[in-house]
Amino acid sequence: MTPLRRIAVIGNSLPRPCGIATYTTDLKNAISISRQDLETCIVAMTDRGQAYDYPPAVAFQIKDGNIEDYIRAADFLNAGRFDTVCLQHEFGIFGGEAGAHILVLLSRLALPVVTTFHTVLADPTPAQRTVMERIVEASVKVVVMAHKGRELLRDIYLVPDDKIEVIAHGIPDVAFATPDAAKAKLGFEQKSVILTFGLLSPNKGIEVMIDAMPSILKRCANAVYVVLGATHPNLVRNQGEAYRESLMARVRELGIDDHVVFFDRFADLATLLEFISMCDVYVTPYLNEAQMTSGTLAYSFGLGKPVVSTPYWHARELLADGCGVLVPFGDAAAIGNEIANLLTDDVRRQAMSRRAYAESRMMTWERVAERYLSVFENARHGHRLKVFARADRSLPEPRSPAPPDMQIGHFLSMCDDVGLFQHAVLSVPDRVHGYCVDDNARALLLACALNSPGEQPLSELLTSRFAAFVQHAWNPDTRQFRNFMGFNRTWLEDKGSEDSHGRTLWALGEAARKDTSPARRLWAAALFAQALSVAESFRSPRAWAFMLLGLDAYCAVAPDDIHAKEVRHSLAGRLMSCLASVETPDWVWFEEGLAYDNARLPQALILTGVATQTPQYLDGGLRSLRWLMTQQTSSAGHFRPVGTAGFGELRQPPHAFDQQPVEATATIAACLTAWRVDGDAEWKALATRAFGWFLGSNDLSVALVDPLTGSCRDGLHPDRANENRGGESVVCYLLGLAEMRQLARVNPILTRPTALRAVSA
Incomplete structure (x- = not known):
């Protein structure tokens, strides 16, 4: 690998009067002095209403409240072919809630990021916690200046220890002198x-x-x-x-x-x-x-x-x-x-x-610069995989309606002191069919998703209720999760399906990483590890995919679990074997037919490819997802999820009906996962189209959601919408909405408010 040539530091800069400005300037100067052939510059944050006479070392300026400046800064850094970007993070210097505007820049960078955290909060707000987690996720390495920072990142934010570097605050190297x-x-x-x-x-x-x-x-x-x-x-x-x-x-x-x-x-x-x-x-x-x-x-x-x-x-x-x-x-x-x-x-x-x-x-700046340069070199080696697979940009940058507000009234009405009901008669909870772990696991995933900036987290009581359902579903005798429970709180089986077990592992993995309660994160990680071993023998590709999604989160918080890493490679290898044995030029898929939650299979491979630095997983996931999207796009150009009427047919184009929310939600998540690693704006357009299905951009031009209550119809029949609004549907809609609202926050320039089509009678 060629030596480092260009380094950019993002932070405040002198002459702005603040400690971060002094540190950023000193760090940049120390790195420059350490290697005469190394080009360095600063991308400077400018606070509201201020202007500074920056020196030539400041190559770009971001007004902290201006989203477009963050976007232009990312374009500047990508075009400048910098080897590494070093972000100086402190709450209060970036715009948006908890400084979330910086995520706009990070989400667009195609080069490795090393972040220095000047503050690590022991008791962050949900918004602060999510911003920190997103920055950690976008960074190859994170730097703190005290061992207490490492401890907090590890214990509170669950950052893997090998991702953290402790580098002391730099000091001028001056001779000792008496006063x-x-x-x-x-x-x-x-x-x-x-x-x-x-x-x-x-x-x-x-x-x-x-x-x-x-x-x-x-x-x-x-x-x-x-x-x-x-x-x-x-x-x-x-x-x-x-x-x-x-x-x-x-x-x-x-x-x-x-x-x-x-x-x-x-x-x-x-x-x-x-x-x-x-x-x-x-x-x-x-x-x-x-x-x-x-x-x-x-x-x-x-x-x-x-x-x-x-x-x-x-x-x-x-x-x-x-x-x-x-x-x-x-x-x-x-x-x-x-x-x-x-x-x-x-x-x-x-x-x-x-x-x-x-x-x-x-602690002299000379020594500190040496440490940073070593971290930058390591960051280049560990930079996440990027696959820009094709230059064709057939879809424009989406300029879509702003997603609706997050309304959870119907979701709350579908819950009691046990958990989330499976079904509803119209909008009224149907107690006859009781509960299932599938839907309560999805509800736990929703609780994790609502810990994001700008969202109102679910109550502690409700989140703990879903966790309790999952815990009760665990059957230590069979070492599997039961799925169906009657309204009388009696389990209707000793063990559920492989898919329901895999989905529950997925929810546990996310809870281990994103739950706001440290105690519940520990619980989730422990139960995940306990329930993983039996699942190794499963034969369902969807169960493998759900487990891989859970492993992506779990392995981030338990990096020393060698067994989990082995299982992750084993499951990804099985999906790749399925793809290799079935794929033809016109059928790029893992099975002979299409079924439900299809997009979760390529999503699982993409995430695993990035996490394990395995290009073939990543390529297989992107390739199969592109093909799937050709099967899920109508001739009119809107999203058409695989219909249930075609389940089980071999190598046939998917049937148009019945269409269900679970497909749209899976597609939104998979396409946005692909966008984050591929960088192709087409993925954002496809995710936006899939979300439009909920709002009425579908075969019947009927909105499936009530924006006032957050309820969602159970799907589309050939001639009408299914008027029942059950647990799976509402959670799927809210999960998709949470993804699109996060996308809008990091890409606000791409959205503009329009009226949501009213729900027809």
Whole structure:
């Protein structure tokens, strides 16, 4: 493989005044210096209403709220043939809910992404969690700057350990120096200087340090506290300088005006290094432990400064084993006591200073750049497979109606304290036919899908109800899932079909990856592993496909399960053998006939091909899905799912009726899966057409859904719609809707609102 030639870094950039801008600029410069033949540039995020005089290193600018800028940035990066993109992620710098606009860019990139997470939340909102998961999914590697970040990514977000790299925050490589020369230059001779620098905001705890000054002055009368930094721009935008003024008022109230100095500026690097050099003690009195990274802490530590800090995550790691001093959050007395101890003990202070400098040598930007370049090289080798199989773009970019709102009223009416009913008489739940694990597994999949940004998650009670149904369906005697249960809560069989078992494994895999409850994720993973072994003997290709869909999720959260990896290859190999034994130029399929949930077979191969880096799986999935779409498109150009009347016929064109929602939903998911790895916009057009079937773009021009309740008719007969609205139909519609709503969020320019055709009587 040729050496790396071009690297792009996405993030804020100087002269924008913020820590991410400083880090992005420093990282870009360090990489440039490390390899003279390496081209580097920055794609800079610009906040609302602002303009910056960016240097030439900024090759592209994205206004954070402008979707089209994200799209153009992706086109710029793809056209520029960059080897790797390094994304700097922090909540608050990208547009959209929880910064979801960045997904628009990532979804369009055809090159490997390495993401640096500056913050990893231990308790994210559903929207934050989904955005994080989508970014992880789009990234070949993710970087954090503290081992706590690795722990959270692994335990909270279920990121495989081998996907995570810990690279310390970079620091300037400057010679060790005592404070005297810098003090003389800055006018602080004969002073004991305590320093805090960075953008001012209430979470920094400056007021706590101010309250500590009187006790420090009692023991060290020449002490002065220097606060270097402008107020955070977002705070100025919303509140002006009220926070800074409140700090200054507190100083006056305590009568320590001569001992607290504010420098209201965003300092350049040279000025910053001078201020750090002159301090005797550096202090970070932050109020929140969930501070994954602190550039101010790293820089001060790297210049050999004794640090007194509250025990936020980064400080706990960096200052361990006597490299600094930790004090409780918000405790002015403790901060004052520890700082006074250091200022009055020259031997201890100087020893801590020399130790900090020695411990930080591996954090210099030169070393950090070396680590990043190694990660970039690995990312190129591990980049997900992309198959741009044909240049023909026969379908235009879809400009489709915006998908309807997510309404779950009918879905809720189809549930009781056991789970989801199978059938309905018109829109009334039909208790006669009870329940099945098939539909409750689909409902658990829906619960996972509704944890996406912009959606309202199902209630904890309802999600746990579906999980409980699946758990109760497990029969430890047969080691299979039962399927049908009567309304009297009596199981009607000892074990269900292979397909229902496979579908339940699929739901468990997704729950293990996407459920909002950590305990339920553990439950799902454990039951998945338990139920997988018996399924290895199954003979149904659809069961294999459902299991592969579940394995795609499960293997992401259990990367060390060797048995699961072996089963995944075995099942994919069986599907490929079926395809090889049946396929002819005009029948590119796995079986002699078409049946139900057809698109799940190629979808399973596509996902498995990407996950296992097996090109033949990916090619087989894309090839068979393209052929299937030729069979599911009417002469008028709309989507026509395989009709049930043709099930079992050998090598015959599919019958037009009866058409069922499960086919449309499977097709939407498979086509969008193909689009994400293939990059062909035709797949998005085909998914949009399949979803249009629900809305009335079908053989009868009849809408199957009621947009006010979210109900869905059970299908199309040759002359009418099936007016019953059962559990399978409503879940299939909502699953398809969730996919299209996510597509609209990452491609909003492709949608425009139009009226939804009313449901006919």
